[in-house]
Amino acid sequence: MPGGPLLPALLLRGLRVEPPVLLAPMAGLTHTAFRRLVRELGAGGLLTTEMLSARSLPREDRAHSPYLRRTPSERPLSYQLLVADPAEVAPALDVLHAEGADACDLNMGCPAPQARRRGGGSRLMERPDVARAIVAEARRRTGLPLTAKIRLGERLEEAPLREFCCMLEAEGIDLVTVHARLRGEPYGRRPRWDWAGKVKQWLRVPVVANGGVFDETDAQRCLAASSCDGIMVGRGAAVRPWFLADVAAALRGETPAAPPALPAVYQRFAVLLGESFAPERRLGRLKEFTRYFAQSYAFGHTLTSAIQASRSLGEALDRAQAFFAAEEGSGAPWIAGDRAVAAASPGSPDP
Numbered sequence: 467m468p469g470g471p472l473l474p475a476l477l478l479r480g481l482r483v484e485p486p487v488l489l490a491p492m493a494g495l496t497h498t499a500f501r502r503l504v505r506e507l508g509a510g511g512l513l514t515t516e517m518l519s520a521r522s523l524p525r526e527d528r529a530h531s532p533y534l535r536r537t538p539s540e541r542p543l544s545y546q547l548l549v550a551d552p553a554e555v556a557p558a559l560d561v562l563h564a565e566g567a568d569a570c571d572l573n574m575g576c577p578a579p580q581a582r583r584r585g586g587g588s589r590l591m592e593r594p595d596v597a598r599a600i601v602a603e604a605r606r607r608t609g610l611p612l613t614a615k616i617r618l619g620e621r622l623e624e625a626p627l628r629e630f631c632c633m634l635e636a637e638g639i640d641l642v643t644v645h646a647r648l649r650g651e652p653y654g655r656r657p658r659w660d661w662a663g664k665v666k667q668w669l670r671v672p673v674v675a676n677g678g679v680f681d682e683t684d685a686q687r688c689l690a691a692s693s694c695d696g697i698m699v700g701r702g703a704a705v706r707p708w709f710l711a712d713v714a715a716a717l718r719g720e721t722p723a724a725p726p727a728l729p730a731v732y733q734r735f736a737v738l739l740g741e742s743f744a745p746e747r748r749l750g751r752l753k754e755f756t757r758y759f760a761q762s763y764a765f766g767h768t769l770t771s772a773i774q775a776s777r778s779l780g781e782a783l784d785r786a787q788a789f790f791a792a793e794e795g796s797g798a799p800w801i802a803g804d805r806a807v808a809a810a811s812p813g814s815p816d817p
């Protein structure tokens with residue numbers, strides 16, 4: 467595109483995020499296997515873990531924890547912490563430092579009751595003094611880029627949102643991601659990208675817009691409405707794991723590459739699950755992924771139901787193969803006897 471990329475790289479304390487396209491943290495989805503998949507399909511930018519409980523993290527068995535598993539290709543990688551109390555910060559950051567984290571994100575937007583009951587996630591926006599103490603403590607304890615992910619709050623009110631965001635910046639947050647919905651608003655609701663734009667106007671640190679970006683037009687509209695410094699993509703990357711690369715291409719003014727064959731992507735994900743997780747942990751993650759991935763097909767709900775009803779990874783893959791053969795014809799790319807299928811002994815329940 468004449469004039470170069472629409473958005474420059476983000477620079478966060480020496481960490482260069484280029485393109486400024488970020489994977490959204492998604493519990494049950496953005497684990498090592500998924501991150502490897504999106505990386506293999508061209509994602510640059512910044513990857514992330516699922517949210518990690520700061521309270522539990524120091525007790526994790528670091529060598530075996532499925533939440534801490536990562537490979538060298540998953541860089542740069544931000545670790546998202548669900549924190550409710552400043553006392554949880556230092557021990558959790560010790561783990562992140564030992565793991566070689568590239569950045570740390572503080573979850574201040576999660577509306578889930580379990581997170582809120584403990585005082586974390588979006589509850590922190592209602593407890594600004596605790597949020598301030600958490601950020602101050604984190605800033606004291608780490609030289610890593612420190613970011614915060616927020617929603618718009620309880621009601622559409624500029625004053626409290628502005629005060630909260632300015633407090634984050636004053637305490638040393640390096641970047642704010644705005645999931646452009648109020649705490650109580652469902653995912654089906656159109657995101658309020660213009661409100662991410664308000665936050666952008668109030669702050670000097672970079673602001674990233676999140677929510678409801680499912681195709682390149684959404685990405686462009688989101689940027690036009692918000693003037694933000696980057697885009698964070700969640701479910702769109704689970705539906706189409708190559709989508710982060712497409713967004714980056716759109717930001718460069720380029721036409722995205724032709725999409726890969728869906729059956730091959732699905733099977734590759736299964737192989738990566740097999741490489742990454744103990745047998746009993748693979749099927750649940752395949753089910754979670756399938757809920758989104760299947761949306762690429764008009765009759766994807768039949769794939770979702772078939773996988774949900776499967777009792778083993780092997781059975782799930784047999785059913786997926788049948789679905790793809792029916793959808794795409796017998797020429798659907800499918801490598802019989804791949805490692806994931808072999809590891810799960812097709813048709814038999816996982817141990």
Ligand SMILES: Cc1cc2nc3c(=O)[nH]c(=O)nc-3n(C[C@H](O)[C@H](O)[C@H](O)COP(=O)(O)O)c2cc1C
Nearest residue numbers: 490491492493516517573645677678679699700701
């Ligand atoms: C299955 C799922 C799990 C999520 N888990 C997290 C999480 O762990 N931490 C977080 O900050 N947000 C979480 N979110 C919210 C996403 O990060 C993102 O803000 C939201 O999905 C909107 O972006 P999208 O429209 O691009 O998906 C989750 C969303 C989904 C759908």
